[in-house]
Amino acid sequence: MTTAELLGTDPGWIIAVKAVMVFGICVVATLMAVWTERRVLAKMQLRTGPNRVGPAGLLQSLSDGVKLALKEDIIPAAADKVVFIIAPIIATSMCFMAFAVIPMTGVVNLFGHKTALQLTDLPVGVLYILAVTSIGVYGVVLAGWSSGSTYPLLGGLRSSAQVISYEVAMGLSLVAVFIYASSMSTSDIVASQHQHIWNAVVLFPSFVIYVISMVGETNRAPFDLAEAEGELVGGFHTEYSSLKFALFFLAEYVNIIAVSALATTLFLGGYHALPGLGFTEQWLGGWFTLIWFFAKVNLFFFIFMWLRGSLPRLRYDQFMKFGWKVLIPVSLIWILIVASLRVLQQEGAPRSAILAFAAGVVIIVMAMSSLVERNKEKVRSADLPLGEAPNFPVPSLPNVQSINVSGGK
């Protein structure tokens, strides 16, 4: 019985219970995530991090949340009131909705009913996730626009441009997964990985592209241009306070957990155990798979923290260039290769033909990259045309006399 058929037999009250559970898991995971992030980042900087509220500071984010809720709620005079209030609601609710199709456990026993911890199973589940997360961008844009102030507007525009362009790369990296699993449903993709091998191994380039673009998608360091504290005050949520700010905060972290969960589902075999540890899946009546699922999600979350601790923020043009000129072309070419291999396989081409095709692709890629490298060398060694001197005073430096900044004639 497939997961879709299994979920089809759910009575209404089980669905309601699961909806509440999904919501609860998201909120609790956010509280834990904030605490974990602060502690781990602190460790990376030889600090301790929050350790005074509750045991080891575990209740810190809860008390922060309570504090935020009790603060004065300010709506600026220049703001568009209705949109200003709706924006955080859109941003948050869309993140939660993405979680509806994520399969978190295998078959489990929930109050005497056989089901799986997945709210619903759509034949186009992954497309649905892409759709709701892009609606979430509206929250950010509208927040920036309705604040009636400059920095939020800049931040909102930046982040929408960022999310849209990285969503292209993200969507393209998922195409290879669809081709390989011949399905867009999350549970089917998990099942197909269980039968064969994790997509992260066979579709390694897609995996790398997805991991990069998921960081870009969620506006996290080093791609956190939208909230660049040093440049834009706080980005799109500068004017927000109290619960509305808390909603944006919640949205950010739920979004991170959602893309990590999607990465787990699509590339790391979902809730299934590591290869060779399959017997653990029966423990606790199937509930042990939830632990595997969150272990994998945490792995991605650790990558988020690690990036934030290691890398400085990118410049906006570098960031866009990276997205459009590197990630998207690479994923397009990769899709072409995967699709051709798939067709060859389905047409029953002999193994030698497939191998020859793969070898040909490898040779072409290597030739192209070496050509590009040589071109780079040429550009580097070519004499720069000596332009006119700049007509503004330049300070004299020891050893370095001056850099020609005016370019050719």
Next chain:
Amino acid sequence: MTDFNENLHIEKKASGQADINSVPFTEVEQPGPASLAQQAKGFWVTFSTMFKKNQTVQYPDVKAPTAPRFHGRHQLNRHPDGLEKCIGCELCAWACPADAILVEGGNNTPGNQMSPGERHGAVYQINYLRCIFCGLCVEACPTRALTMTNQPAHLL
């Protein structure tokens, strides 16, 4: 100080200033992107740091000795004969950039001789929520009545 422009053979304009257009240019090698291994090294730094010892001192719970030249809590001194040095002149209060000091002077009377001379500091308060420990008050004090000790000013 050496003027690096001296050995550049820059023609001087009639006005005596250097003609900026005659400054010779040389190309500067720009470092390209680092290799993948070198970039991975950066990630290793943050990762390995996680397993090192924290530098944080849990201050109110653990009181580490202060640095030898740390200047912290203020102290009003006395002359060897027991009279107070402070004369209530308020110079410290006026010098304070954080407006942390309140001084009210009082008259010395024959029955109540607090300090040599005519005046003494009757009220002397320092607000440690405002003080930034700059030490300007100590510099301002004409009688060396006010000094700073090596103790941290315990706020908790």
